[in-house]
Amino acid sequence: MARLVVVSNRVPVPSAKGGTAAAGGLAVALEAALRSHGGLWFGWSGKTSTDREIEWLEIRDFGNVTYAVADLNRRDVDEYYTGFANRALWPLCHYRLDLTDFSRKDMAGYFRVNRSFARLLAPLIRPDDLVWVHDYHLIPLAAELRHMGVKNRIGYFHHIPWPPADVLSTLPVADTIMRGLAAYDLVGFQTSYDVENFTGCMVREGFGRALGNGWFESYGHRFQAGAFPIGIDTESFVEMAVEGAKNPIVKRTRESLHDCDLVIGVDRLDYSKGIGQRIEAFSRFCEMSPSAKGQVTLLQITPKSRSDVPEYATMQRDVAELTGRVNGALGDVDWTPIRYVNKTMNRNALAGLYRIAKAGLVTPLRDGMNLVAKEYIAAQDPNDPGVLVLSRFAGAARELDGALIVNPYDIEATANAIGRAISMPVEARRERFQSMFPKIRDHDVSWWCRTFLDALSQDESAIPTEAVRLLK
Structure with missing residues (x-):
């Protein structure tokens, strides 16, 4: 079985006494998935430092899970997290255009932090690892890893709603966001409604082509999108x-x-x-x-x-x-x-x-x-x-x-x-x-994890025959 590498914005590292840091629904679900699968969990420690750049990782092992976390400096937090992620992407994805505050400085910080995360993560990835990236903070991560030569299967799961084309297109860098998603091998959403909205953004706005059965071709890369409703540890x-x-x-x-x-x-x-x-x-x-x-x-x-x-x-x-x-x-x-x-x-x-x-x-x-x-x-x-x-x-x-x-x-x-x-x-x-x-009970967090990872493990041989013909 391939090792699982999970990447999320915040990583709740357990204490030395075995306790678990306070966590929201996303963190609890990921922790349960990793415990059952084993692997590496990478992301932000939640702490701020005085360093000018993200230069080092803290790596700790607990059971069959390795935690690798980095601190961010104040500028990173202001631009990447508080700024672009939570004052632009979050309200946009929740259809709140009245609260969407776009800043090119914040946008630059968002991409800078993703680039730094990719630089630290790439050396930790083994050739047969499956990489699973989570949520809107990290949309550009796969593209940055690809630029560094990472060839692994990389999946992305979007935990919040995906907006329709008319809403997404108000974001000045919508094309860059869609290009970032196209670098993944599998893009997962919570519901079929979100997949429909994503398909509309991809096709109507001319970012790519729908090939059938959830497959797309965009920016020279073929990938799949689908609905994978998350569950709990019931x-x-x-x-x-x-x-x-x-x-x-x-x-x-x-x-x-x-x-x-x-x-x-x-x-x-x-x-x-x-x-x-x-x-x-x-x-x-x-x-x-x-x-x-x-x-x-x-x-x-x-x-x-x-x-x-x-x-x-x-x-x-x-x-x-x-x-x-x-x-x-x-x-x-x-x-x-x-x-x-x-x-x-x-x-x-x-x-x-x-x-x-x-x-x-x-x-x-x-x-x-x-x-x-x-x-x-x-x-x-x-x-x-x-x-x-x-x-x-x-x-x-x-x-x-x-x-x-x-x-x-x-x-x-x-x-x-x-x-x-x-x-x-x-x-x-x-x-x-x-x-x-x-x-x-039947569609719990383990089912969610298994279903997504099974789909991520597929390759282009799963593309429908008609789609293959269209691509030639």
Whole structure:
């Protein structure tokens, strides 16, 4: 079996005592994939240095995984990460042209850091390695590795939405971004909708030709694109949720509710997550349902994110103010409608909180997949499951058909869905749970990893016969 080399923007290196650094959904999924496959994980340490250039790597082994990380200097972080990646590519991919801030200085820093990463990574790659690059921070990496003579099969997975051609074309360097993707052998997306958008960008804008069966020819290179919906470590999360009932945070929460129904939302603080619209929908639900007063509480867990990006600092203030207004208008001395927690919660506690929640609110305005939706389903008691209220604009909505699907921009409809979830009979809740759980069980993170890597291992002999004829 070929060794796996995973490349991601941030690498959570385990501690010497064996613990794992705090990680989001992407990092947790990659860690599980590497543990089952073995190999090398390369990327940014998350630390800043005073060095003028990225000159050295810290390399550490834990079990069958080698971690190789580099520090970035302040200029790199400002231009590559905070700048082009998170003020240009991130809002663009989430259809937020109003927040897309393009700077040629930031763009230059983005490509400079990718070039430096390629220079450090290339000597570590063995001839038969499979290289798997993750997410929008690293789109140019394959092209840089190719320039350095790396011939290995290189795959790329895009964890966030891919925009349609009219949105992508507003980026002044759209052609360079598409050229970077064309240097990969396999480009993976979360849903077929994203693949359709990518095909439109490639063909309509004249960047390449579609050859059939997901194959493309672009900038002199043939590659494949497809949908590979990411999963969670379902079995492990089920066990964690059962054990989570004993977690002190979960116990205190249950006791403090005094038989109130709990509705839960868990999101990183980001404008794509629709947190403001969700709070307004919950407020509207309370206004429309007098019986909800003192009987239903929303727990919104929202760790801070990218606080050095101005748009995020503004949003943090706006959400806190909105929560305060709703609690002030609707709350009472013995009931707080919304409990707003602005810090990270450990996964054991989260799993336990999901399990005791009567409804889970996952209502992003746009999301590639959203693993919280799958974690909420995995955490439920099969005999008395909660109900998932899910945005139609989350990739998870393509799979989790037992959820109550809502348009998060429609505040009143979302409020009605909350009421429906809270009052749903247990038989209907079980039926919905039973339609979704087998999907997240069978299509877990190991399935995702295996499916992508099997496709990456294919070569051009897999191109359809008709496509081969067209290329001659």
